[in-house]
Amino acid sequence: MRFGVNYTPTHGWFHHWLDFGLDDVRADLDSIAALGLDHIRVFPLWPVFQPNRTLIRPRAVAQLVSLVDAAHERGLDVAVDGLQGHLSSFDFLPSWITTWHRRNMFTDPEVVEAQGAYLTALAGALAGRPGFLGMTVGNEVNQFAGDPHPDPDRITVEQAERWLRRMLAACERGAPGALHAHASYDRAFHDGAHPFTPAHSARLGAVTAVHSWVFNGTARRHGPAGTATEAHAAYLVELSKAWARDPHRPVWLQEVGAPAPSVPAEHAPAFTRATLGYVLDCPDLWGVTWWCSHDVDRALADFPELEYSLGLLTHDREVKPVGRELARCVREWRAGAPAPEPRRTALLLDAGDEESAPLRAVCAPGGAFFEAWARLAARGLRPAAVLAQRAGDAEHLAARGITEVVTVDEAV
Known part of the structure; x- marks a missing residue:
């Protein structure tokens, strides 16, 4: 089990790549390591690293490598996101795909070629570095592909898959076998x-x-201490498994946080403990990476209010109550927590066609499947999720340890 945090630099937030200071980074990493965490996730800004379609800046890549090395010196492994993309309500897109050069980031042949070259370059620079975990294609890049984005690059399900496969292959070319x-x-x-x-x-x-x-x-419907709210991360972990072909495919809770006012500051430590309690009871969990390490500096303007208070530490690197609670939970888990048992009861999910899932709105807060899963969780039944197409597949159910399948109507 891995426990880490998404690294938000104290000096300049992610704009620190424009004015990179390794001493500031080292101080940030020291404060993260002191919490007992074992990895970070970092975010190069795409326009800073690839300002032109055919220019990947060597100095920016070297700075990323130095950050990874500094983290390793402090016992922290590093996962690197590539196409940033979208962070904390801001879009970071290079000028060569916007305005006068506007083109679809998922389908334009020249853009896709350049994206692949960029991901391969980053992965290649980090391949073999101690502590490098692997690449994530980008942070929530799917938000560029549809509503409610104000200017989406619309694509089909098939085009999305083609793009993802190509980007993952580009990462693999640079760093074969990484995560x-x-x-x-x-x-x-x-x-x-x-x-x-x-x-x-x-x-x-x-x-x-x-x-x-x-x-x-979720929090609006169920309150900050409702089962559906505190078990939301576990819900997504188990929901994702319904589509996995590998019954033991690892799931990474890559982002989770206690956002105010949905979770009031005074309740954030309790929410943190409850969230971890639920999600660590999910089999095949790879790890948990909290959002985020440090609060955003209020000297920076125009962030949504919640972004200024999501850190485990303040902008001055002081540990907050939520940070102390997370560190305490990690220590307790490492002291000898048992491996979670299989989830024997599965809730039947009918999202329509398995590949496109046109009926997946039932999985959203307020949807029939979501609310039924929450009711089962509130009764202590540790529900899994199984697609309707697989509910009669004895081999699939056995591989996941499922012995009972209940319908939404039965989950009362």
Whole structure:
């Protein structure tokens, strides 16, 4: 089991790549390592690293390598995201795919070729470095492919899969055998019209990545201490497994946090403990990476209010109550937590066609499947999820340890 955090630099946030200071990075990493965590996830800004379609800046790549080396010196492994992409409500796209050069980032042949070259270059520079875990194609790049983005690059399900396969192959060329993945925000699991699908998440790449944010309507419906809210991360982990072909495919909870006001600050430590309690009870969990390491500096303007308070530490590197609680939970787990038992009861999920899942709105907060799963969890039944297409497959159920399948109507 891995426990880590998404690294948000204290000096300049992710704009620190424009004014990179290794001493500041080292101080940040020292404060993260002191929490007892074992890895970080880092975010190069795409326009800074590849400002022209045929220019990948060597100095920027060298700075990334120095960050990875500094993390390793402090006992922290590093996962690197590539196409940034989208972070904390801001889009970071290079000028060669916007305005006068506007073209679809998922289908334009020259753009796709350049993206692949960039990912291969980053992965190649990091291949073999101690502590390098692997690449994530980008941070929630699926948000560029549909609503509610104000200027989406619309594509089909088939085009999304083709793009993902090509990007993952580019990562593999640079660093063969590393932990390469892709990450979608939860619209991929909730919106039947979205071109990035649960099957993509659960079948492409070395691990399934899920991002759990209870400001998606869950906390509003169920309150900050409701079972559906505290078990939301576990819900996404188990939901993703319904589409996995490998019954023991690892799932990485790549983002999870305690966002105010959905989770009031005074409740954040309790939410953290409860969230970890639920998700660590999921078999085949690769690890948990909290969002985020340090609060955003209030000297920086125009962030959504919640972004200024999501850190485990303050902008001055002081540990917050939520950071102390996370560190305490990690220590307790490492002291000898037993491996989770298989989840024997599965809730039947009918999302329509297995590949495109047009009915996946039932999985969103307020949807029939979501609410039924939450009711079962509140009764202590540790529900899994199984697609309707597989509910009668005895071999599949046995491989997952499922002995009982219940319908939404039966989950009362």
